[in-house]
Amino acid sequence: KARNHQFQAMFGGWGTGTDPDTSINLWKTEAARNYVNYSNPEVDKLFEEGRREFDIDKRAKIYGKIHELLYDDQPYTWLYFRNSFYGFNKDLRGYVFSPRGPYGYGPGFSSLWKPVEN
Incomplete structure (x- = not known):
């Protein structure tokens, strides 16, 4: 039902990795795992910029801006974050x-x- 967007609420979890680009499949407008139909053209644009940028500091700023937009838009409500070492x-x-x-x-x-x- 999640893939067909047939729900009022859902509970899920996932982990990304060391590169923030791995979350593009959740937040880009037409992404395969964008189950909540989130769409923000600025986020889409920033993901594309991040994929083309090789400078680590510049990439950090790009993905930091994506983080701010996601925080403001709240397509999900995050319940917790687990650090693992x-x-x-x-x-x-x-x-x-x-x-x-x-x-x-x-x-x-x-x-x-x-x-x-x-």
Whole structure:
């Protein structure tokens, strides 16, 4: 029903990653996961600018402006934000870091291994 926009309210959750552009699929007007039909031409324009910009400081300003617009428009009501930090023993090998984080977007912890000590 969410994909067909047949709801009055819904509850959901997601995680992004280290690059804020991964959230374009939620906020751009015609995006596949824009279930709430959010549309703001300024947000669309800023996402396109962010995709073309390589300077980290300039990108931070662009995505910061997107954040401000989303905060003002409130297409969603955010209930909480969870920070996650992961540490590994220096002897572990094989972890594949994903730009979307460790939540099932890659082999995650199943790829870890430890060399045999001689």
